[in-house]
Amino acid sequence: DAKTTQPNSMESNEEEPVHLPCNHSTISGTDYIHWYRQLPSQGPEYVIHGLTSNVNNRMASLAIAEDRKSSTLILHRATLRDAAVYYCIEVVLGGSEKLVFGKGMKLTVNP
Amino acid sequence: NAGVTQTPKFQVLKTGQSMTLQCAQDMNHEYMSWYRQDPGMGLRLIHYSVGAGITDQGEVPNGYNVSRSTTEDFPLRLLSAAPSQTSVYFCASSPSDRPRETQYFGPGTRLLVL
Secondary structure (H helix, E strand, O other), X not given: OOOOEOOOEEEEEOOOOEEEEEEOOOOOOOOEEEEEEEOOOOOOEXXXXXXXXXXXXXXXXXXXXXXXXXXXXXXXXXXXXXXXEEEEEEEOOOOOOOOOOOOOEEEEEEO | OOOEEEEOOEEEEOOOOOEXXXXXXXXXOOEEEEEEEOOOOOEEEEEEEXXXXXXXXXXXXXXXXXXXXOOOEOXXXXXXXXXXXXXXXXXXXXXXXXXXXXXXXXXXXEEEEO
């Protein structure tokens, strides 16, 4: 089972920042947080991942709480192309080497 | 690079038929995996491989077989198709044997079993 919890859905407006929350209250010190997104009728796409400190890349920023029990994916300027299902995934160090996808969170971007 | 490619894009089978879903990657990735996605659900891991000659079961392996004879290819075999296997199947690869790195997903194969 997925170890993270996300809202079922969120709405945002085009060209505005979007903050997508994720709770992972049972995370251990060595588990990473990954974010993927899935556009309609496509395979998932890697967005970003992090362990403790905040991370930035060309797609998004990831803010991880100091206690690591939650994190927020930040899209600085939403576009219509960002409308997708976003998955927050806790990757367990060692063991079965797999990504456990939950149901994700559907982001709607309004023009 | 073509990335991760999957064939066919769409397939209709009758119950009891067998078939192989093809997956190939040209990025020299060691880790490859197969997922299935049912309507309104997240992805569930079927089988995975950490390198040529090494495969292991994921969350929902029953009814599927895999083999990994080369780094590039990771076919998924349905031995005797059942309606419960109607789903969208995604193949993915990763540049190391740990999924902390980026996983690259293929475009998917839509399978309908009648």
